[in-house]
Amino acid sequence: MIWVPLLLSAAHLISFSLWTIWISFTPSTLIPVSGWVGLRNYSAVLASRNWQIAFDNLLLFGGAFVVLSAATGLILAILLDQRIRGENVLRSIFLYPLAVSFVVTGTVWSWLLNPGLGIQKLVHDLGWTSFRFDWLIDRDMAIWTIVIAAIWQSSGFAMALFLAGLRSVDADIIKAAQIDGAGPVRIYRRIILPSLWPITITVAVIQLQFAISTFDLVRALTNGGPGIATQLPALVVYDLMFQRSLLGRGAAAAVLMLLILLAVLLPYAAWRYIQRRRAAHA
Amino acid sequence: MRDRSFAPSRILIYLIVSLIAAAWLAPLVVVVLNSLRSNEEIAQASMIGWPQQWAWNNYAVAWSGFCVAETCAGIRPYMLNSALVTIPATIFSTLLGAIAGYAVSLWRFRGDNWIYGIVTLGLFLPQQMRLLPWTIVLRDVGLINTLTGLVLIHTIQGLSFTTLFCRNYYVAIPHELIRAARIDGAGFFRIFWRIILPLSGPILIVTVIWQFTHIWNEFLYGVTFTTGQQQPVTAALIALSAAVADIPQHGVQSAAVIIAALPTLLIYLLGGKYFVRGLTAGAVK
Numbered sequence: 001m002i003w004v005p006l007l008l009s010a011a012h013l014i015s016f017s018l019w020t021i022w023i024s025f026t027p028s029t030l031i032p033v034s035g036w037v038g039l040r041n042y043s044a045v046l047a048s049r050n051w052q053i054a055f056d057n058l059l060l061f062g063g064a065f066v067v068l069s070a071a072t073g074l075i076l077a078i079l080l081d082q083r084i085r086g087e088n089v090l091r092s093i094f095l096y097p098l099a100v101s102f103v104v105t106g107t108v109w110s111w112l113l114n115p116g117l118g119i120q121k122l123v124h125d126l127g128w129t130s131f132r133f134d135w136l137i138d139r140d141m142a143i144w145t146i147v148i149a150a151i152w153q154s155s156g157f158a159m160a161l162f163l164a165g166l167r168s169v170d171a172d173i174i175k176a177a178q179i180d181g182a183g184p185v186r187i188y189r190r191i192i193l194p195s196l197w198p199i200t201i202t203v204a205v206i207q208l209q210f211a212i213s214t215f216d217l218v219r220a221l222t223n224g225g226p227g228i229a230t231q232l233p234a235l236v237v238y239d240l241m242f243q244r245s246l247l248g249r250g251a252a253a254a255v256l257m258l259l260i261l262l263a264v265l266l267p268y269a270a271w272r273y274i275q276r277r278r279a280a281h282a
Numbered sequence: 283m284r285d286r287s288f289a290p291s292r293i294l295i296y297l298i299v300s301l302i303a304a305a306w307l308a309p310l311v312v313v314v315l316n317s318l319r320s321n322e323e324i325a326q327a328s329m330i331g332w333p334q335q336w337a338w339n340n341y342a343v344a345w346s347g348f349c350v351a352e353t354c355a356g357i358r359p360y361m362l363n364s365a366l367v368t369i370p371a372t373i374f375s376t377l378l379g380a381i382a383g384y385a386v387s388l389w390r391f392r393g394d395n396w397i398y399g400i401v402t403l404g405l406f407l408p409q410q411m412r413l414l415p416w417t418i419v420l421r422d423v424g425l426i427n428t429l430t431g432l433v434l435i436h437t438i439q440g441l442s443f444t445t446l447f448c449r450n451y452y453v454a455i456p457h458e459l460i461r462a463a464r465i466d467g468a469g470f471f472r473i474f475w476r477i478i479l480p481l482s483g484p485i486l487i488v489t490v491i492w493q494f495t496h497i498w499n500e501f502l503y504g505v506t507f508t509t510g511q512q513q514p515v516t517a518a519l520i521a522l523s524a525a526v527a528d529i530p531q532h533g534v535q536s537a538a539v540i541i542a543a544l545p546t547l548l549i550y551l552l553g554g555k556y557f558v559r560g561l562t563a564g565a566v567k
Binding site for chain 2: 002003005006007008009010012013014015016017019020023032076079080082084090092093094095096097098099100101102103104105107108109110111112114117118119121122125152157160161164209212213215216219220234237238241242247250251253254255257258261265
């Protein structure tokens, strides 16, 4: 009785994952069927334009989002670390988007970024009629609207982690450096920022993991459009499974998502393991 | 850097921080203002503007008037759906997570580390890997397109988070306490109710806030496993924006967005401290 919840959770994770992997090798379309088609589903997914665009978008979105949200979070954390008044209120403001669903975030940003309704319209109405900010309907730029909304939503999280890191830097070392005549910029560059590396890597991995599974935000903001310009792997999986009823291919796309995730998580796990070993020996 | 005396640089810091804070608040302010403007006013001007006439009526229409698909009952039934899924799933997953966390941290058994490791894998595995199996299982047990089905999914999936939170909290409880109670003849559940649960206040608050926010905001399962009148509010919001694409109703939509976001925003305002703790607890695994 005691182990039921644990076993239930562990068993469903293992069996469901294996189940999806198995389906990805079957010729299933509308319903799951047995059979073996080897890697046919995988080659079909990899050859599709939808997936290729989704994968390129993921590289661009994942890279830009991780770097920019970590940078924003770090800047916010450094600013808040200056012992300023109203720190609690400011921290709450930067963190509140995290409490709101991606559906809401995506909807609101789709309005703000809509050239006929949002920021561009406002600037036009103010008299600057040549102003252009129409990324939402621009095939090449639309992916950046997702980056903007995602940064707004998630950089508060990076800030919270960085702030915890900044607060744990040894005050004596900083004081010693000050006595030696080091200025604030030098202290940040030489002492404080280097100590934040472990947190930076953790932030990057978590944000990448989020980027890989991004679904609701895109669904609400651009729905993959214009055309399929903001397609992402999670949308491809959903489309194959539930809109085109190609279960085998959908499962293959889901497994590909898992492989992308492992490409991020396995090096991270190895790094964590080495760090811990080193800490144990020190 | 931590110097209060150098005034100009501090003014600059305050200026930058206030500007960023304003940018972060702007989307919320825009939506709140739009929820009080009429649809015509927004269509003529832009999404960004002060209400000319306060259209409080938007909230009434959003709550119980507008139409999604063929039903014109507003957002109310979907809010109720979300509440009926989120509240039980939060309670069940938290309680089961507390039991599981207690089992792996204080009531050791053979292979517990392995099982715990697999359970925490659930934090990383993409949801997409479990969509098809859940569809098949829910159909076979007759729970597809029901709120009960969603409660079941969120309860089981949520165990990865709740077990992790509770286990990390319980490892700090001294083993002697449990050992002494066992010598006195107390069993697993007796110790759980009498000793563990009364000590669990702080972590249960973190877990409840985390689970509530998570489940309320969830969209993929809601849209995959339910349709029409059974959908949670996140899915209904998407259906609403698709439904009003031809005749924009941004005033009403804004009100609907505010109503849908209100429960988690309130929780965040009331328990922000615990929300952040949950966030970082999930991060520094």
